[in-house]
Amino acid sequence: xxxxxxxxxxxxxxxxxxxxxxxxxxxxVQDGMTFSNWSGSEKASSxxxxxxxxxxxxxxxxxxxxxxxNWPWGDTESQLAIRAQGTEQYDVAQIxxxxxxxxxQAGVLADLTGVFGADFFTKNFSEGSVSVxxxxxxxxxxxxxxxxxxxxxxxxxxxxxxxxxxxVTIADFEKACEMVKTNHPANKDSDLxxxxxxxxxxxxxxxxxxxxxxxxxxxxxxxxxxxxxxSALNSDKAVSALTWFxxxxxxxxxxxxxxxxxxxxxxxxGRVAFYDxxxxxxxxxxxxxxGDISNYAFPQVHxxxxxxxxxxxxxxxxxxxxxxxxxxxxxxxAFIEHLISEEVALKYFKENGMLPSKKSxxxxxxxxxxxxxxxxxPVLAGGRLAETAGPQYAAANAVILEEMQxxxxxxxxxxxxxxxxxxxxxxL
Amino acid sequence: MNRSSRNHALMGWILILxxxxxFVLMILYPFVNSILISFTDRNLIYANxxxxxxxxxxxxxxxxNTLKLIWTTCKFVFFSTLGPFFIGLIWALLMNQKFKGSEFxxxxxxxxxxxxxxxxxxxxxxxxNGDYGILNALLVKLGLLDHNVIWLGGKSxxxxxxxxxxTWQMFPWYMAFIMGGxxxxxxxxxxxxxxxxANNFQMFIHVVVPAIKPVLTLILILGAIGNLxxxxxxxxxxxxxxxxxxxxxxxxxxxxxxxEYSLGRSAxxxxxxxxxLSVFSGFYLKRIQED
Numbered sequence: 001x002x003x004x005x006x007x008x009x010x011x012x013x014x015x016x017x018x019x020x021x022x023x024x025x026x027x028x029v030q031d032g033m034t035f036s037n038w039s040g041s042e043k044a045s046s047x048x049x050x051x052x053x054x055x056x057x058x059x060x061x062x063x064x065x066x067x068x069x070n071w072p073w074g075d076t077e078s079q080l081a082i083r084a085q086g087t088e089q090y091d092v093a094q095i096x097x098x099x100x101x102x103x104x105q106a107g108v109l110a111d112l113t114g115v116f117g118a119d120f121f122t123k124n125f126s127e128g129s130v131s132v133x134x135x136x137x138x139x140x141x142x143x144x145x146x147x148x149x150x151x152x153x154x155x156x157x158x159x160x161x162x163x164x165x166x167x168v169t170i171a172d173f174e175k176a177c178e179m180v181k182t183n184h185p186a187n188k189d190s191d192l193x194x195x196x197x198x199x200x201x202x203x204x205x206x207x208x209x210x211x212x213x214x215x216x217x218x219x220x221x222x223x224x225x226x227x228x229x230x231s232a233l234n235s236d237k238a239v240s241a242l243t244w245f246x247x248x249x250x251x252x253x254x255x256x257x258x259x260x261x262x263x264x265x266x267x268x269x270g271r272v273a274f275y276d277x278x279x280x281x282x283x284x285x286x287x288x289x290x291g292d293i294s295n296y297a298f299p300q301v302h303x304x305x306x307x308x309x310x311x312x313x314x315x316x317x318x319x320x321x322x323x324x325x326x327x328x329x330x331x332x333x334a335f336i337e338h339l340i341s342e343e344v345a346l347k348y349f350k351e352n353g354m355l356p357s358k359k360s361x362x363x364x365x366x367x368x369x370x371x372x373x374x375x376x377x378p379v380l381a382g383g384r385l386a387e388t389a390g391p392q393y394a395a396a397n398a399v400i401l402e403e404m405q406x407x408x409x410x411x412x413x414x415x416x417x418x419x420x421x422x423x424x425x426x427x428l
Numbered sequence: 429m430n431r432s433s434r435n436h437a438l439m440g441w442i443l444i445l446x447x448x449x450x451f452v453l454m455i456l457y458p459f460v461n462s463i464l465i466s467f468t469d470r471n472l473i474y475a476n477x478x479x480x481x482x483x484x485x486x487x488x489x490x491x492x493n494t495l496k497l498i499w500t501t502c503k504f505v506f507f508s509t510l511g512p513f514f515i516g517l518i519w520a521l522l523m524n525q526k527f528k529g530s531e532f533x534x535x536x537x538x539x540x541x542x543x544x545x546x547x548x549x550x551x552x553x554x555x556x557n558g559d560y561g562i563l564n565a566l567l568v569k570l571g572l573l574d575h576n577v578i579w580l581g582g583k584s585x586x587x588x589x590x591x592x593x594x595t596w597q598m599f600p601w602y603m604a605f606i607m608g609g610x611x612x613x614x615x616x617x618x619x620x621x622x623x624x625x626a627n628n629f630q631m632f633i634h635v636v637v638p639a640i641k642p643v644l645t646l647i648l649i650l651g652a653i654g655n656l657x658x659x660x661x662x663x664x665x666x667x668x669x670x671x672x673x674x675x676x677x678x679x680x681x682x683x684x685x686x687x688e689y690s691l692g693r694s695a696x697x698x699x700x701x702x703x704x705l706s707v708f709s710g711f712y713l714k715r716i717q718e719d
Contacts, residue, residue: 075686077473078472078473078686078689081472081473081689082472085475102473102689103473105473105474106473106474106475192564192565192568192575192576193560193564193565195559195576197559203581204667204669204670205667206687207687255558255559255578255581256558256578256581256582256670257558257578257580257581257666257669257670262559266559271559394687394688394689395688395690398683398687398688401669402669402671402672405669405670405671406671409581409582409583409670409671411583411671
């Protein structure tokens with residue numbers, strides 16, 4: 001009886017494995033199209049996303065109506081990669097530019113030159129914007145919003161702390177942080193619940209902490225990888241960057257376990273003087289209690305090590321992509337054209353501060369006269385993709401974060417943390 | 429085998445077939461498939477994979493963090509089992525006194541256990557938050573702190589935070605089981621021990637504990653197994669950080685699979701985890717057989 005039981009279970013497993021494969025089958029075509037994204041589920045942008053989709057659906061036949069699928073930003077890369085291996089129909093997706101290498105290499109994305117034509121990109125977008133949607137010579141993404149990240153400054157807090165000088169160098173930045181920490185009235189009273197954090201640097205999640213730290217690495221002239229692809233995190237310049245970053249913790253300018261969400265919440269409450277964020281942060285940090293955003297928020301370029309150095313910035317942007325298995329590429333093209341059309345792009349810009357990507361719309365009065373987009377202009381000049389963008393680099397981000405946390409907690413010196421980063425990344 | 433007993437056997441198979449199907453599809457097949465994946469370089473992003481033999485296991489056992497992972501898992505299991513166990517025991521003994529309102533209190537205590545783990549994780553993340561958490565606010569108000577403590581940012585304080593949350597979540601479960609066991613304690617034996625001059629503590633040690641020992645052993649083993657598998661609270665509150673201070677097998681397997689996309693390595697880690705679990709499962713099965 002026992003042998004029979006085992007035999008039945010093995011047979012059942014063998015049978016179930018036939019159905020459990022499922023990869024590389026044709027997508028099941030269904031009515032309508034899907035638009036997968038994360039912004040549609042975020043409070044700051046859910047309304048505008050619903051409007052974008054509804055306005056398209058109103059003028060579309062039933063077979064082309066768009067249904068929204070949401071997941072958190074952090075899950076987008078893995079969700080698209082896994083689901084593209086199944087049979088569900090996925091058509092259009094919003095992706096972060098950092099996700100492009102992984103998804104392109106996985107064969108998830110369609111070559112858009114075949115869908116839109118090569119002229120479409122050169123005619124409508126700047127070279128820089130087009131390039132962020134290109135991977136190894138193939139155009140996979142339509143630029144939706146492209147702008148490097150900036151150091152978002154709370155000018156109101158700086159003023160209240162007596163900071164009345166431009167922040168150009170690292171030394172200026174440190175001086176401003178010290179003045180915020182010691183001079184701001186909220187840091188002098190006994191109520192700890194409204195203390196101002198000088199710099200809400202990312203120290204919690206590897207997906208944000210590592211790319212944000214890379215900007216400071218580049219500022220010090222260091223990099224994660226050398227020309228041979230080996231980790232260069234134990235170079236003298238990298239150790240200098242780590243030592244400097246560690247000094248921010250020792251001087252009380254930064255905190256442990258700070259996530260982007262925490263930083264935005266605290267900034268909105270008027271409790272953060274500096275933090276790193278992207279153009280789309282406007283919706284997340286707007287606080288009507290402080291009046292117009294121009295009264296308190298200013299996106300500035302990162303400070304440089306020495307005057308005359310080129311400011312560094314982390315590339316940021318959103319792309320619209322078409323899933324290669326989509327049986328509705330023509331309809332997906334129409335939906336993407338709708339999303340980047342003047343009417344929709346200007347409304348998205350007005351509601352969320354997301355810069356349009358098309359050249360013709362960038363010169364629109366509504367954009368050129370807007371405080372937030374104008375303030376971002378100096379930042380637009382810079383920006384490079386994080387060195388650890390790509391599926392094989394996710395582990396590297398985790399190593400960078402862990403060793404950084406060890407350093408910030410005092411378990412390791414900056415040199416020890418740098419050596420550990422190098423030795424661990426090289427064996428990944 | 430005659431016709432009647434064949435029919436009898438067939439009927440038995442038909443009745444267990446649904447459960448067997450679910451077991452094979454949901455447990456056995458994924459388990460065996462995971463073992464097979466652990467010998468490949470399967471990646472979440474790429475569909476194709478190659479056989480790599482014991483390479484994933486070699487990487488796991490040569491990783492300097494593996495020993496730390498085992499130690500952290502043991503620490504979490506130890507404190508998250510004993511903490512709610514003792515609180516549940518005390519609560520059960522109190523509720524067993526059947527005073528006015530004890531039924532209500534017993535029901536209220538069970539609410540902790542009913543709330544989903546993710547919701548509890550977010551709740552305690554807010555309580556322990558360094559900038560706007562209620563714990564810091566309370567301790568500062570009482571004059572016990574003069575600066576905000578980043579509870580989830582320190583190696584020891586983060587473990588304390590997740591163990592506290594887990595204790596709060598699980599002590600009703602222990603309480604419920606122990607209360608069931610306490611119903612089987614002989615009232616005559618308790619009375620006899622009182623007559624013999626035993627105080628409360630002596631009665632507890634010499635009468636109550638021996639009577640409920642099978643229940644206590646069982647819930648400790650089941651509690652340890654549950655904590656070995658636990659994921660929600662740790663993932664929400666700390667994500668396994670800072671510096672892997674709260675990284676257990678559950679969070680590490682998740683991180684390897686869905687953050688680093690290394691399914692092969694994640695599966696290998698899962699196999700090691702299953703072996704660790706099997707030790708406790710062995711105790712449990714032995715316990716059941718003894719009963």
